[in-house]
Amino acid sequence: MSDAARSAEFIRQLPERVLQHTMERIPAGRQAAVLLPLIPAEGKPAAEWDVLLEVRSRSIVQGGEICFPGGGRMDNETCSECAVRETSEELLIDREQISVAASLFNTAGPRGTEVFSYLGVLQNYHDTWSHDEVDHILRLPLSYFLRVQPEIHEGELVTRVGEDFPYDQIPGGKGYRFWSIPKTYYFYPTKHGAIWGLTAAILHAAAELFMEDAGTGY
Numbered sequence: 187m188s189d190a191a192r193s194a195e196f197i198r199q200l201p202e203r204v205l206q207h208t209m210e211r212i213p214a215g216r217q218a219a220v221l222l223p224l225i226p227a228e229g230k231p232a233a234e235w236d237v238l239l240e241v242r243s244r245s246i247v248q249g250g251e252i253c254f255p256g257g258g259r260m261d262n263e264t265c266s267e268c269a270v271r272e273t274s275e276e277l278l279i280d281r282e283q284i285s286v287a288a289s290l291f292n293t294a295g296p297r298g299t300e301v302f303s304y305l306g307v308l309q310n311y312h313d314t315w316s317h318d319e320v321d322h323i324l325r326l327p328l329s330y331f332l333r334v335q336p337e338i339h340e341g342e343l344v345t346r347v348g349e350d351f352p353y354d355q356i357p358g359g360k361g362y363r364f365w366s367i368p369k370t371y372y373f374y375p376t377k378h379g380a381i382w383g384l385t386a387a388i389l390h391a392a393a394e395l396f397m398e399d400a401g402t403g404y
Contacts, residue, residue, distance in 0.1 A: 211292075215300065216258060216259075216298070217258070217299065217300045217302070218258045218259060218268070218299050218301050218302070219256055219257075219265040219272065219301065219302045219304065220253075220255065220303050220304070220388070221256060221269040221284070221286075221303075221304050221305075222254055222303060222304065222388060222389070222392055223254070223306050223307070223308050224237060224238070224287075224306065224307050225238050225307070227325075234327065236328060237327075237328050237331065238308065238311070238323060239252050239253065239323065240253055240254070240276065240320045240321075240322075240323055241320065241322050241378070242320065242321065243317065243318065248296075250379075251382075252324065252376075252378065252379060252380075253385045254303070254385055254388070256268075256273070256303075257272040266289070266302075266304055269302070269304045273306070276315060276316050277308075277314060277316070277320075277323075278314040278315060279314065283308055283309045283310055285306060285307045286304050287305045288305045289302075290303040290304055290391070291391055291392075293387065293388070295384050296383075301384060303388050324376075324378050328396075332393050332397060336372040336373055336389075338370060338371070338373075339370075340370055340371070341368075341371055342367060343367040344364070345366075347364075370387075371386075372386035372387055372389075372390045
């Protein structure tokens with residue numbers, strides 16, 4: 187039997203679930219989700235919207251930073267359900283007040299977390315939040331992020347291994363050259379402090395997505 191015939195026979199005998207499998211990503215570890223929440227701009231035309239942001243409580247990790255509502259995904263929920271639940275818990279609103287308008291991006295977050303982001307709209311929100319997680323909230327015009335280009339700074343992520351790393355099992359041993367990963371950091375200056383990190387990266391990508399269609403009216 188020729189190699190071509192053997193290959194065809196092997197493929198023919200593969201289980202249907204393998205043959206029909208579509209490309210999927212192997213999760214890198216913990217998954218989380220955030221919501222980019224929009225609310226009607228107060229005292230402005232109906233077409234104008236604000237982005238609602240949180241300033242994290244000083245008592246939790248990364249306290250004082252400006253971020254979106256969000257957190258770790260539970261095993262029994264989808265990522266979009268996670269974004270809604272976390273927003274509900276952090277802003278003290280009912281889940282029915284949150285409408286997920288669109289999926290945004292899947293990106294690497296702090297400590298290797300895989301973060302899924304969604305665009306959402308809040309209804310009948312009256313400036314409530316959980317003081318356990320949120321120090322206070324901010325309203326910034328969506329138009330600000332569509333108009334202003336962020337400051338851009340470049341960095342890199344480097345590999346750091348433990349003392350018991352098995353260098354003897356890799357070519358070059360301790361002289362092995364681990365690659366660093368380039369990373370772009372975005373900074374949006376505001377009177378409330380800088381928006382940076384994952385939050386700024388999502389805002390920048392979302393702004394570009396909005397601006398792709400010049401006819402949106404935003």
